Amino acid sequence: MSSIRDVASRAGVSVATVSRALTGRGKVSAATKATVQAAARELGYVASVTASSLASGRTRNIGIVMPTVGRWYYSSVLQAVASELNGAGYDLTLYITENDEQFRHKIFADFLLRKRLDAVISVTLRPTDHELRQLKKVGRPLLAVGGIIPGVATVRVDEVSIAELATEHLLSLGHRDIAFIGSPEVVDADFQLTSSRERGYLRAMEAAGITPPAEWRISADFTTAVAYQRARNILVNPRFKPTAFFCASDEMAFGAIMAARDLGLSVPQDISVIGIDGHEIGELFGLTTIAQFPAAQGSAAALKTLALLGEIELESDPTESFLSTEFVARFSTAPPPA
Amino acid sequence: MSSIRDVASRAGVSVATVSRALTGRGKVSAATKATVQAAARELGYVASVTASSLASGRTRNIGIVMPTVGRWYYSSVLQAVASELNGAGYDLTLYITENDEQFRHKIFADFLLRKRLDAVISVTLRPTDHELRQLKKVGRPLLAVGGIIPGVATVRVDEVSIAELATEHLLSLGHRDIAFIGSPEVVDADFQLTSSRERGYLRAMEAAGITPPAEWRISADFTTAVAYQRARNILVNPRFKPTAFFCASDEMAFGAIMAARDLGLSVPQDISVIGIDGHEIGELFGLTTIAQFPAAQGSAAALKTLALLGEIELESDPTESFLSTEFVARFSTAPPPA
DNA sequence: CTGAAAGCGCTTACAG
DNA sequence: CTGAAAGCGCTTACAG
Structure with missing residues (x-):
């Protein structure tokens, strides 16, 4: 796999310029940008997120924690979050607590603190105060879906x-x-x-x-x-x-x-x-x-997270009010038998 | 968050020794190991995987790609893979293609090549030859579950x-x-x-x-x-x-x-x-x-992946033969009406 | 707009 | 068994 230096030498510019041309951060002339992009394409260059993360402090990776993935609500939320995040170029790292208290703790106390994540979305889970404090220390946004975590922005229905x-x-x-x-x-x-x-x-x-x-x-x-x-x-x-x-x-x-x-x-x-x-x-x-509408909840959570990371601007904050629900009258309810 | 240097100075050793004591790679005396571990604990130190990945080339992160997460088979495989991998200290990054050809290609041609993954597990998806070649170039193990990808180890039933x-x-x-x-x-x-x-x-x-x-x-x-x-x-x-x-x-x-x-x-x-x-x-x-048994398939795939990465040794290779299935006779079949 | 250089926080030969 | 130092591949002030 080619590195940024290969691209730089092929394009006849410095690695700094390659970085700027490819990430879009910083000024580059249209001409050099084109040259660099061409060189990158020809070499099949894909930047190492690992190196980029270490240098920039941004991982472009978001964690999601949920109790299970085997029930409709959770799989629906997950699918929507994944779609929204991947669409924005972010990776999604999944943690399933499986209702196992000890494992849950391991995830909150270890996995989530490894600085691999720019933010974490917690679905219907309530971290302990200690875990919350730990998470706060890493200084990354935490967002909740369904269920309220004190002091944490939450996407939810009433x-x-x-x-x-x-x-x-x-x-x-x-x-x-x-x-x-x-x-x-x-x-x-x-x-x-x-x-x-x-x-x-x-x-x-x-x-x-x-x-x-x-x-x-x-x-x-x-x-x-x-x-x-x-x-x-x-x-x-x-x-x-x-x-x-x-x-x-x-x-x-x-x-x-x-x-x-x-x-x-x-x-x-x-x-x-x-x-x-x-x-x-x-x-x-x-x-x-x-x-x-779990898909709406998932996508609202993803968008809010991206907004917290400064990637996008939101018209309105989905964590400030309840998301909508809908009464669906079908045929399973009627007056009680006489 | 404290870094490896903080731990080193608190333990009165070099950062190299801290690294060795905490990762278990290389020789450290039992005494220094204990000192280092204590220092790390006291500081609440968690190593940055990002830095560790860049230095070592191992990310301790595995990717999984599947068409959806909303059907029983997929959520079951996913849950088992997550459980097995997290248990081994690995992260799991999830990609859902959603039956969207273009998006699928973006995942294979971009996301999977970002050097964030030590291996990728592909569930019932068949990459194109071009995508396969790309993946091969990053030199990371690829493993398939269900459905056969030519030249790729596959966990499957008949x-x-x-x-x-x-x-x-x-x-x-x-x-x-x-x-x-x-x-x-x-x-x-x-x-x-x-x-x-x-x-x-x-x-x-x-x-x-x-x-x-x-x-x-x-x-x-x-x-x-x-x-x-x-x-x-x-x-x-x-x-x-x-x-x-x-x-x-x-x-x-x-x-x-x-x-x-x-x-x-x-x-x-x-x-x-x-x-x-x-x-x-x-x-x-x-x-x-x-x-x-999708859970068995998922866990076999995870273990095989871990084996390919040299983390564990396997008694037998789950990709070499079909996994078992079971005929379950209940009450929905009978001779046709006369 | 562009480049040289420092630095992100670890790991790992290399010496001792 | 332990340390000093180079290096992983990027990003980003700092100059120009």
Whole structure:
């Protein structure tokens, strides 16, 4: 592979000029610029980012940390971030914590501090105060998506409010026995979403004068399979007959619908189901849901990050207000059976 | 942030010794090593990978390129690769081509050549010969997962054979009118899987003396939604009554099953459906399928890459033979209706 | 607009 | 086992 010196000698200029001509930083005459570009092209020269980073302090690489990549929300955010960042010439380095506390810590305490990143985007993760301080010390922008990190710019939807809305929808249909699927399984360090959505559910229920018993708040890990099992357990329980499920994610709602069907129940005649997300497949299930737009969230986060790095200017700051959501009424909710 | 010099002066040794003590390369006495490590800990020192890369030529960063991250197979491979690599102290830089030919080329012709990567893993993508040559010039290992790149070590299952097996299963049940869902939609540059699976289908059909008409080979993009629509179109078509669907992926099989149900048909009484993948949700659908294990593929690819970089030794080479698959018989296939 | 030179923060032969 | 020094391949004040 040719280096900047090869390009310089072929173009008959200094390496400094090559650098300026190719990066666009600093003044170069149009003529020399053309000569240099031609020389670079002929040699198939690609600058070493590693050398460039060390010299300039900019890595043109952004880190993203998320709990998993196997669920719709996360893969959607990731895809949008990658697209936006690569489009701007940036690399994206991915860290998946996998809900493993120790591994999460290793990522925050070691990987993220290696000065390989110009910025880091944290998706629904909440670093500890110590980790936050460490990150602050490296002096690189930190940006959050979904879930709030104190003192950190965050791209998000109004979790509590949309959960409240979903619950209100069910209440307005006449439901009172509404079970919530998606309580945190363990301490909710990572998936703050969960607890906010549960909070919205509780708020709406209480506003309607209902205090849901503990059994109505069903823990699940946001996967379809676990939600299926939980829903099934409930539906066969003679002591507990909800008329509606509010699932904290569409993927869990799919599980609930499948469980009902497998037990010979009709949705929504026998039981109503509502989700949150706006997963494409929801349409096939006729799922009523509140759509959030993870791709929009990811791209907003990427753009905001690029803005923080001075690469672009933003008309408005996507971290200053909630991103929009949309109530999608389909066929999985109806008044409770008489 | 403290640098290697800070650590050196605090430990009372040279920077060379700090480097040796911390990286483990070269000889250092146990005593000095301990002193250095203590000093590093006290200062919260984390070496700059950027500087280290430039000096050593090793970046401890591996690139992975895939068409999408939004489908089960890809997210599963990705998660396993990330886990294995991060565990070994490596970073993972992700590139998503999004089925965009131009963008794909930009990644291969520019991003991958920036000397930021020690190796690259390409998942079901086939670089052009020119791109391959470029990559070869940077002298970094290239590894493929799924789909074969000439001259490149590849981790894969026997696509043709498992597709043949799925088809044979249907044939052995007595089906003859078997439609294949998952033909390539466009030229199959990226998703080579598709065509191999179709080839297996054709081979089995021909061995049974059946030449499937073109309409039996239904194109789809591997998403549930599109497969649903395609299956539905077929099932209402009075001129074309298959008794079984062989779907090239489980996610498409879910769509086919849902389409059948929505039309009031029973699976498998009215129509049989078989998939390929081993998606967790398959169990909820009672889907008969041939499981491949993307996590195993991802982790094999990561380990092989690490081996190529001299980080570890492998007992056996996972690219030398097909990885294993498993026939999973559930409830979506049965003899055709009389 | 262009060049010479210092420097980014490490690693690694080379000596000892 | 340890240190002094060169060097990795760029960028960027500083002069001109």
